Amino acid sequence: MKKPFFYAGPFSAWVPLGRTLYEGIEIELAESTFNILKGASGCGKSTLLQQIVGMKPGTKGAKRILDGKEFDQSMLPEWRSKVTIMMQDAPLLSGTVRENLAFPFRLKNAGGRAFHWAEALRLMHETGLGHVKSEQDAGMLSGGERHRLALVRALLWSPAVILADEPLAGLDEAMAERCLALLKEYSSRPGKAVLCVLHNLDYPKATGRTFKLP
Numbered sequence: 001m002k003k004p005f006f007y008a009g010p011f012s013a014w015v016p017l018g019r020t021l022y023e024g025i026e027i028e029l030a031e032s033t034f035n036i037l038k039g040a041s042g043c044g045k046s047t048l049l050q051q052i053v054g055m056k057p058g059t060k061g062a063k064r065i066l067d068g069k070e071f072d073q074s075m076l077p078e079w080r081s082k083v084t085i086m087m088q089d090a091p092l093l094s095g096t097v098r099e100n101l102a103f104p105f106r107l108k109n110a111g112g113r114a115f116h117w118a119e120a121l122r123l124m125h126e127t128g129l130g131h132v133k134s135e136q137d138a139g140m141l142s143g144g145e146r147h148r149l150a151l152v153r154a155l156l157w158s159p160a161v162i163l164a165d166e167p168l169a170g171l172d173e174a175m176a177e178r179c180l181a182l183l184k185e186y187s188s189r190p191g192k193a194v195l196c197v198l199h200n201l202d203y204p205k206a207t208g209r210t211f212k213l214p
Contacts, residue, residue, distance in 0.1 A: 005031040006083075006161055006193055007065040008052045013044050021047060022213050024059075027195065029161065030209075034187040035195045039213030045197045046088055048213065049163045053085045066160055067191070081109035084159040088166045088197075090146040097141075098134040101153050113157065123152040126182060128175050144170030151179055155186060162186070164196040176200075184208075 009026030021044035029035055039045050051058040054076040064071040064079055071079040092100050098117070105115040117134070124130055127148040132141070141149060147169055154162050164183060168176040187194035187208075195211075 004028045004065065005067055007063065009062055010059055011048060011051045011062055012059045013047050013051070025213070027052065027211060029193040029195060031193060032188050032190060033193050034184045034208035035193065036208050036210045037195055037197045037213070038210060043213045045213055046165050049085055049165050049195070049197070053080055053083055053163060055085070077109045081107075081111065082159050083161045083163065084154050084157055085163040086150050086154050086165060086167050088169070090143070090150040090169075092138045092141070092146055092149070095138060096135045097132055097138050097149065100138045100149060101156060104153065104157050115156070120152060120156055123155055123182075124149075127152055127179055142170070144172075144175070147171065148175075148179060151182065155182065160191055160193070162192075162194045162196075164194060166197050166199055168198065168200070 006029040007026070009028075010024040012023040012025070013021040015021060025048060027048075037045055037048070047056060050056040051062075052064070054064075054073075064083075066079070066082055093103060095103075098120075101120050102115045104110065105113055121130075124132060129145060129148050129152065132145065132149075138146075138149070147167055148171070151164075151167055154164075162183070167183065168179060171179060183194055183196060186192060196208075
């Protein structure tokens with residue numbers, strides 16, 4: 001049987017006092033697809049994304065497969081280079097905007113990736129960050145600007161899969177539509193896929209295969 005383009009699971013999660021968030025959740029993504037993860041507040045959407053990428057412990061025996069290759073626990077650095085998570089709070093490093101965009105390319109798992117400032121500038125203009133200077137202190141950015149910078153960084157990194165946790169937070173409707181369009185265009189490329197947590201599903205472009213946590 002042919003392995004899927006992307007598979008992760010099964011995962012289970014519990015909270016203190018033994019309450020089950022979810023149990024036996026599996027995520028399978030087809031290539032060149034935009035996918036939505038939805039569920040009530042507090043149901044564990046962020047936890048699931050972090051388990052998938054290996055930031056939180058997952059269920060014993062859970063598998064991670066990408067393009068037919070299985071990644072065991074010892075291969076998490078390579079997995080994370082191919083499966084990138086955009087965190088809900090869009091954390092930034094101390095330093096400049098340019099340093100925040102360039103830092104992943106200095107990591108050992110960057111492989112043959114290279115940082116191109118011209119492409120970064122293009123994406124910053126696309127996401128309404130054209131006014132932000134490269135040497136500006138990233139700590140001075142607003143919440144919405146941080147989310148857009150995180151999107152630019154993820155697109156520059158160009159992983160096989162982007163796990164986007166509320167990437168449109170803090171954006172007005174028009175800008176949210178623009179950023180969502182960028183994510184959808186990216187997900188349509190060969191060898192790519194996106195799994196996105198969206199609080200608001202009323203955007204015209206908020207369509208795709210939907211996973212729902214109970």
